[in-house]
Structures are given as structure tokens and as C-alpha cells.
Amino acid sequence: MYGGIEAGGTKFICAVADEKLRIIEKISIATTDPQTTFNQVFAFFDQYPIDALGIGSFGPIGIQPSQENYGHILATPKEGWTNVDLLGQLKQRYKVPIGWTTDVNAAAFGEIKRGAAQGKRSCIYLTIGTGIGGGVVMDEAVFQGISHPEMGHLFIKRDPEDTYQGTCPYHKDCLEGLAAGPALAARSGIKGEDLPLDHPIWDLQANYLAQALMTYTLVLAPEVIVLGGGVMNQNHLLKKIQQQFTELMAGYTETPPVEEYIIRWGLPNESGVIGTLLLAQKELEDKKNRSLS
CATH class of the missing domain: 3.30.420.40 (ATPase, nucleotide binding domain)
Structure with a gap:
């Protein structure tokens, strides 16, 4: 089962899908303060045994694993979210492979794969x-x-x-x-x-x-x-x-x-969340391939 988060400055769209990427459930969570938002995200995903997670976040974000700001939201105008370790919070909660990129990169990935x-x-x-x-x-x-x-x-x-x-x-x-x-x-x-x-x-x-x-x-x-x-x-x-x-x-x-x-766009208002699910799928496949090599 795959999980996806399209993390926007206004709302977080969270979804879970089966192995064929058919969406089982999807919810919208208002982006308020980080802790309140995380608690609602956790409450949703805790219901499902996800095998991998994809995140497309509003930014700018840290994307270099060698840097201390990796996984963080950087100089955002969204009050209270600058330097929040979004990826780290999810990694701490869910011990599964996690794909991490921007919301628009996730949407681009969704459009090229399904749109x-x-x-x-x-x-x-x-x-x-x-x-x-x-x-x-x-x-x-x-x-x-x-x-x-x-x-x-x-x-x-x-x-x-x-x-x-x-x-x-x-x-x-x-x-x-x-x-x-x-x-x-x-x-x-x-x-x-x-x-x-x-x-x-x-x-x-x-x-x-x-x-x-x-x-x-x-x-x-x-x-x-x-x-x-x-x-x-x-x-x-x-x-x-x-x-x-x-x-x-x-x-x-x-x-x-x-x-x-x-x-x-071929996936109006869905490109981002579908892209995050595809990223989760890719992350799990990459992990399996690495274990075989």
C-alpha cells in the first residue's frame, strides 16, 4: 500500500492507494501550525499499513541529503513553517522508504506517468x-x-x-x-x-x-x-x-x-497527489532493486 502527501501552503492532501495505485482514501487537511498539521497527517496514515510514502512539498525545500537542511522547508512566506523538518517528522513516524521533492515536481511526475x-x-x-x-x-x-x-x-x-x-x-x-x-x-x-x-x-x-x-x-x-x-x-x-x-x-x-x-494538464487538481503516490511506488521499487544488486 502506498501513501502520498501533497503538502501545500494552504492544505495537505493525503492519500493511500493499493498496489495498482487505485486511491482507497483521500483527505484534505488545512495547513495551520506545524504540530497541529502533523497530528492530523499522522492520524490519517496510522490507519493504514503503508509500505512506502511520497511527499511533494511547498517550498523552497532542502533536497541534498548531504546538507543539514535536507528534508526541511526553507525560506517560505508561510508563517511558522520556515526550517520545519517535514521529511524528518515523517521518517521518524513511518519506517518505510520515502520519496521527497517539491509539489510541482510531483505534479510533473504525475503528468508524465498518468496525465x-x-x-x-x-x-x-x-x-x-x-x-x-x-x-x-x-x-x-x-x-x-x-x-x-x-x-x-x-x-x-x-x-x-x-x-x-x-x-x-x-x-x-x-x-x-x-x-x-x-x-x-x-x-x-x-x-x-x-x-x-x-x-x-x-x-x-x-x-x-x-x-x-x-x-x-x-x-x-x-x-x-x-x-x-x-x-x-x-x-x-x-x-x-x-x-x-x-x-x-x-x-x-x-x-x-x-x-x-x-x-x-491531464489530471486537473490531481497531478500532485497522484505524483506523490507514483514517487512512493518508485521509492519502494528502487529499494527492492538495491537489495537485489
Whole structure:
């Protein structure tokens, strides 16, 4: 039996699944103070004999096992959670193999295994909502270097007529600062879901996102880019992004047809939790393979 935790700044989604990854039970726990949240997580998983656990956490997080901050949530704006040893708490409670990555990396893994990127060996998953975050899978494995990708904080070229200072508390006018959901509402005074389809802000939004996707393409050259999150509930926005991406690329490098290259998520609101269950499965398989070698 596998356990999965999509640990978000607003809520923890916890799930257990059988050996075929069919979800048996799933619950949502409000992310309050760490101890209260952990107690509720423990109460859920203590009911099940899990063999492995996967965690996709809000970040930034420590991912290098050789570093003291491994498994910790780092400089998060979520009050009370900076330097919390999330992985350590789970390891202490459950003596099973545990996969550990960011929530968006878990979502990328979910999309390439069970979602819109199935059949590919590489993909980028970008979520556009209250914030913007990106996960990367290369050669069917979650990508990380000295840290994990923080793709939402890429700097992009600001439109000359855009005077909005940006919402990001660290960088102001990075991609997240200019194109996340709160930026739409702050510029227009209207929530994104209520904005008219012909509002000029959608063209601005599409341009900023297309700039970022162009950069990701030129640097990482994934087989497909998957877009998710609340802002992508707008059908017309995807077409605008595809169009602007094509114009910006100007035929410089070859990609698949844009309608097949930049696509919407295949597991709406499920990518992350399914990804964590898949990570748990992989962690258990890796442990068995190591024991045989």
C-alpha cells in the first residue's frame, strides 16, 4: 500500500492507494501550525499499513541529503513553517522508504506517468494560480541540481506600458510577480475568473507566460510543456499563449506543433497527489532493486 502527501501552503492532501495505485482514501487537511498539521497527517496514515510514502512539498525545500537542511522547508512566506523538518517528522513516524521533492515536481511526475504527458520521456509542468511554480522530468526522472527548479521566479521582459510593480516579495517583477493570479486582480480590480474574455490584460498575461515558455524551451528542450493551475481554467488563454509563443520563437528552433507542445494538464487538481503516490511506488521499487544488486 502506498501513501502520498501533497503538502501545500494552504492544505495537505493525503492519500493511500493499493498496489495498482487505485486511491482507497483521500483527505484534505488545512495547513495551520506545524504540530497541529502533523497530528492530523499522522492520524490519517496510522490507519493504514503503508509500505512506502511520497511527499511533494511547498517550498523552497532542502533536497541534498548531504546538507543539514535536507528534508526541511526553507525560506517560505508561510508563517511558522520556515526550517520545519517535514521529511524528518515523517521518517521518524513511518519506517518505510520515502520519496521527497517539491509539489510541482510531483505534479510533473504525475503528468508524465498518468496525465497529459504520458508516453514522453521529458516534460515541464507549470502551475499558474496564486503563485507560479514549475517542475521538470527528464529521462522519466524528477530533475534537480544543487536545488530544485524555481521556474516561477524567472525574470522576463516587462511590457513598456505595464506599470504594475509585481506581487513577488523577493523580486517584484519576476514571472510570478507579473503573471500569477493576484497580479491579474491587482491590475484590473477583477478576479481572473470574472474578467471578460476581451479584456486586454489577457494578451499581457499570455505574453509573459509565452516568454517564460520560450526560455524553458531554449534551455531544457522538453518534449512537452503542461500548464495547470486555476488561471489555466480560461480556455481562451491557452490559445493566446500558443500564438504568442509561436511569434516569439519566430521559427528559430524546431518544436512539435504548438497545439501538441503546449497543452493543459491531464489530471486537473490531481497531478500532485497522484505524483506523490507514483514517487512512493518508485521509492519502494528502487529499494527492492538495491537489495537485489
